[in-house]
Amino acid sequence: MNKQNQLAEIHQSGKPYIVYKSQKGFDLYTDFSKKIILNNDNIKSFLIKKNKKKLKNTDLFIGFFGYELLNNLIGVKVPKQKNLNFPKGIFYKPEKKIKLSNNLKYDLKNFKSGSFKININRKTYTKIFNRFKKKIKSGETYQIKICTKYKTKSKINPLDFFSRLSNTNLAPEAFMIKDNNYSIISCSPENLITKKGIDISTKPIAGTVKKTKNLNKIKALNYFKKNIKENKEHNMIVDMERNDLSRICKVGSVKLSKQKIVEEYKDLFHYVSLIKGKLKKNINNFDIIKAMMPGGSVIGCPKINTLNLLNNQEKENRNIYTGSFGYLKFNGDMRFNIIIRSILNFKNMSEISVASGVVVDSNANNEFNENFIKAKALIDLFK
Numbered sequence: 001m002n003k004q005n006q007l008a009e010i011h012q013s014g015k016p017y018i019v020y021k022s023q024k025g026f027d028l029y030t031d032f033s034k035k036i037i038l039n040n041d042n043i044k045s046f047l048i049k050k051n052k053k054k055l056k057n058t059d060l061f062i063g064f065f066g067y068e069l070l071n072n073l074i075g076v077k078v079p080k081q082k083n084l085n086f087p088k089g090i091f092y093k094p095e096k097k098i099k100l101s102n103n104l105k106y107d108l109k110n111f112k113s114g115s116f117k118i119n120i121n122r123k124t125y126t127k128i129f130n131r132f133k134k135k136i137k138s139g140e141t142y143q144i145k146i147c148t149k150y151k152t153k154s155k156i157n158p159l160d161f162f163s164r165l166s167n168t169n170l171a172p173e174a175f176m177i178k179d180n181n182y183s184i185i186s187c188s189p190e191n192l193i194t195k196k197g198i199d200i201s202t203k204p205i206a207g208t209v210k211k212t213k214n215l216n217k218i219k220a221l222n223y224f225k226k227n228i229k230e231n232k233e234h235n236m237i238v239d240m241e242r243n244d245l246s247r248i249c250k251v252g253s254v255k256l257s258k259q260k261i262v263e264e265y266k267d268l269f270h271y272v273s274l275i276k277g278k279l280k281k282n283i284n285n286f287d288i289i290k291a292m293m294p295g296g297s298v299i300g301c302p303k304i305n306t307l308n309l310l311n312n313q314e315k316e317n318r319n320i321y322t323g324s325f326g327y328l329k330f331n332g333d334m335r336f337n338i339i340i341r342s343i344l345n346f347k348n349m350s351e352i353s354v355a356s357g358v359v360v361d362s363n364a365n366n367e368f369n370e371n372f373i374k375a376k377a378l379i380d381l382f383k
Contacts, residue, residue, distance in 0.1 A: 006098055008106060011159045011178065018062055018092065019162065020327075021174040025101040026166075029062055029094035038065065038089030040072050046091070047286040052330040062327040063091030064177070064184070064339065067318040070293045076307045083317035086182070086346050091328075102170065104163040111161075113154035113350065113382045119316060120148045122368050128313060129364040136360050141309055143236050144300035145355035148371045149316060150379060154350040158183035161343070161381050169266035169377045173337035175325050184320060186342035187377065189263065189270060192295045192324055193288065193336040198279040200288070201257070202245060204297040206230075206237040206357060207271025210373050211264075220269035221262045229361040230271060234260065236359070238273050240296040240303065248291045249277035266377045285328060295338040298322040298355060320344050321353035343378055352378050 010017050010030055017030035036046060043065075052059060068078045069088040120128070125148065132144050162176040162185045171187040191203040207230040209220055224230050238256070245254045258274035279288075299322065300306035321344075326336030344351045356370040 016179040019176045028098040031095040032092040034093035036091045051332045058094045059330040060327045061091040064325040065089045066323040078311045081317045086319045106163045111156040114152045116150040116152045125368045126364040141306045143359045147355040150352040182346040188337045190338045192338045195334045201276040204237045204241045205270045206234040224271045233357045237297045240301040245277045253278040
């Protein structure tokens with residue numbers, strides 16, 4: 001049986017599984033021997049594990065931290081909000097790993113859904129935008145990301161959606177989780193943590209422009225370089241993530257490896273940098289997660305003050321959005337993304353959350369439109 005058929009068979013069997021983008025294709029994880037549902041009481045003990053030197057390729061936990069859990073981890077409270085009662089974080093211990101190619105093709109298009117409804121319309125968004133603009137001018141925050149949600153009642157086949165998404169909008173941090181009572185489909189482009197030994201890196205994305213027939217990567221780069229708002233937003237996020245890394249890295253080791261390059265996706269171009277550092281002695285996984293999460297590029301800065309402003313404004317729980325998905329190997333190495341460009345399917349509802357950065361030079365109409373551009377590749381799957 002070829003590997004493509006193995007995935008189809010696992011999917012049809014109803015067994016839970018996870019697919020995660022690798023350098024050459026995708027990694028499929030299944031046959032889970034443990035499932036750990038995280039909460040405020042067990043997250044620290046989960047993260048502080050003894051390292052193991054000799055590894056099998058399944059000696060890891062793979063899963064996600066939700067937004068609320070990561071806030072609580074750094075002492076930021078999330079007020080009571082409307083929510084789906086979705087778990088705050090789940091990790092799995094796989095016993096099987098299968099390597100797949102990039103070419104995922106499954107003719108399974110069979111779903112039911114209504115039309116998407118947005119939780120914040122343009123008028124409401126503008127009111128929130130203007131409120132936060134005053135906060136920026138008063139110095140309470142320098143950049144803040146306003147979240148909007150698109151939701152619809154639905155019954156979908158997650159493997160079909162993920163296959164089509166991967167073939168039209170392949171992203172370096174794409175993943176899919178299929179469990180008995182929920183699924184997550186993501187074309188996340190953003191890596192938050194890659195750790196191997198004492199080497200650690202993060203790849204902040206800050207800056208978005210819609211693709212057009214006349215806009216290629218070179219022209220997009222020129223646009224970003226000349227755009228005061230996009231440059232200001234990018235520089236602030238890079239500085240914040242450098243500071244986050246500096247808290248856990250050796251003095252002088254944190255450096256920009258790639259600065260202000262452009263990455264291309266289905267409907268847009270992104271402005272991207274890469275930051276690397278070397279960890280201090282005696283830094284553990286708990287220290288790393290606490291320093292780096294939630295990822296600054298999807299929150300704003302300064303992080304703590306901005307999180308408090310957001311949490312007091314938002315009426316609905318973010319669930320997985322701006323949380324983090326990835327794995328923790330038993331030797332301490334890890335890889336985590338930022339959960340954006342994702343669909344959460346739970347209780348026959350599909351939920352897509354997006355956000356754009358507001359700085360002092362931002363325009364409410366442009367930012368509202370940018371949110372839709374970011375959601376479009378996912379909404380298109382329901383057509």
